Amino acid sequence: DSGVTQTPKHLITATGQRVTLRCSPRSGDLSVYWYQQSLDQGLQFLIQYYNGEERAKGNILERFSAQQFPDLHSELNLSSLELGDSALYFCASSKRLAISTDTQYFGPGTRLTVL
Amino acid sequence: AQKITQTQPGMFVQEKEAVTLDCTYDTSDPSYGLFWYKQPSSGEMIFLIYQGSYDQQNATEGRYSLNFQKARKSANLVISASQLGDSAMYFCAMREGSAGGTSYGKLTFGQGTILTVHP
Numbered sequence: 001d002s003g004v005t006q007t008p009k010h011l012i013t014a015t016g017q018r019v020t021l022r023c024s025p026r027s028g029d030l031s032v033y034w035y036q037q038s039l040d041q042g043l044q045f046l047i048q049y050y051n052g053e054e055r056a057k058g059n060i061l062e063r064f065s066a067q068q069f070p071d072l073h074s075e076l077n078l079s080s081l082e083l084g085d086s087a088l089y090f091c092a093s094s095k096r097l098a099i100s101t102d103t104q105y106f107g108p109g110t111r112l113t114v115l
Numbered sequence: 116a117q118k119i120t121q122t123q124p125g126m127f128v129q130e131k132e133a134v135t136l137d138c139t140y141d142t143s144d145p146s147y148g149l150f151w152y153k154q155p156s157s158g159e160m161i162f163l164i165y166q167g168s169y170d171q172q173n174a175t176e177g178r179y180s181l182n183f184q185k186a187r188k189s190a191n192l193v194i195s196a197s198q199l200g201d202s203a204m205y206f207c208a209m210r211e212g213s214a215g216g217t218s219y220g221k222l223t224f225g226q227g228t229i230l231t232v233h234p
Contacts, residue, residue, distance in 0.1 A: 031220055045221035056221055100148040100212030101167045106160035
């Protein structure tokens with residue numbers, strides 16, 4: 001158990017819908033990251049928050065947004081869902097902002113299926 | 116350009132034998148970290164081992180060791196005494212250390228290697 005929690009574990013929804021994925025980081029970790037894992041794209045970085053502020057952005061679609069709350073939990077919002085958004089979404093957390101040695105610990109993931 | 120390359124889509128090993136999973140990387144940043152993660156069929160990503168670019172010695176963690184060859188830009192994972200439970204996908208990842216810009220903390224992953232341990 002990494003100490004990172006994600007809910008829900010599975011999510012099945014229809015095209016055009018909106019969903020929210022939730023993540024609680026390990027105790028003491030200030031950075032939260034979101035990654036998407038799909039068969040064609042592999043593991044892709046989406047976005048990073050540090051202590052409530054957005055600090056880095058990857059290949060995140062405009063239909064996707066995220067935030068980190070004062071209690072440091074984070075939510076990833078996916079809207080106008082398309083079939084291609086079906087993937088495993090991971091949240092990870094680490095202690096620091098920008099140190100190369102800082103290990104990221106991953107949650108169990110949310111498997112999103114868009115029908 | 117591909118920053119992390121794992122050239123072995125699949126590897127097979129006999130139980131109790133050692134196996135090496137290859138990883139090469141590309142960066143011009145002098146400060147970086149290299150990480151290996153294991154993803155079993157259940158889907159979770161499990162951190163295994165880490166090597167910093169300035170570390171003088173190869174990292175070891177139980178049955179896992181990292182063969183770090185900086186000049187060759189390779190960071191191969193060695194699993195000794197393989198067990199059936201080691202069957203999984205293994206990912207090599209890099210985190211570059213330059214602060215600023217838009218890449219503060221992101222991990223860049225390779226495509227992964229599926230390891231199958233035979234009894």
